[in-house]
Amino acid sequence: MRVCNRCGAMVEDGIAICPSCQTPLTGNEQVVSQPMMGNGAYQNVQAEPRLGTKWADFLGYFALWLGGLANVVSGLGCFALTGVSSAYTVLAILFLITGAIDFIAAIKIIKRKSDARKFVLIAYSLVVVVNLIAIAFALSSNGEITTMVASTVVGVIMIFVNNIYFKNRENIFVN
Structure with a gap:
């Protein structure tokens, strides 16, 4: 998962345009990993808050x-x-x-x-x-x-x- 540099939305890997603000993604976005929990579920990871534009x-x-x-x-x-x-x-x-x-x-x-x-x-x-x-x-x-x-x-x-x-x-x- 990545974080859109413009609006801070979580974006799935492989998506080229942010579904929230329609900004093209450059590949320089913050990457947020979601490690597996012991029971096989994904851990919810909060990205650091992004400043607005x-x-x-x-x-x-x-x-x-x-x-x-x-x-x-x-x-x-x-x-x-x-x-x-x-x-x-x-x-x-x-x-x-x-x-x-x-x-x-x-x-x-x-x-x-x-x-x-x-x-x-x-x-x-x-x-x-x-x-x-x-x-x-x-x-x-x-x-x-x-x-x-x-x-x-x-x-x-x-x-x-x-x-x-x-x-x-x-x-x-x-x-």
Whole structure:
């Protein structure tokens, strides 16, 4: 018997897809043996509790896609301001790069890649850096910074939360 890395369900040997969550099994699942008892019956063996992946699914299927889209739109908006200052060209490119990293991180999470944690941390680190640069530009032109400050604070929090989350689930992100 094996334990599905995604949902923790017990899966019979030889089955390629988890019957509970439909996740393809990779062969890297925890193996749970069921030794025979003295009377010929199988002993019930409880697998160690598995941590869930709902947060990773939320990031991979929604949050990072939405964040990436927002970064791409912000980048395109900055390109419209390049006549005001050439510094907006740099900011536009940084927003577009951040959006691309968001999309890559989302795909890595969905595919349960071993480097998903690294890409999520890079994505949120870029959010913080790009927002700090945008705040500097806004302050130099007496612009509004409230949403950029909030986004920066959320980015810092997400770096710490996701680092802990993915570190605790290294056995799930193994592809």
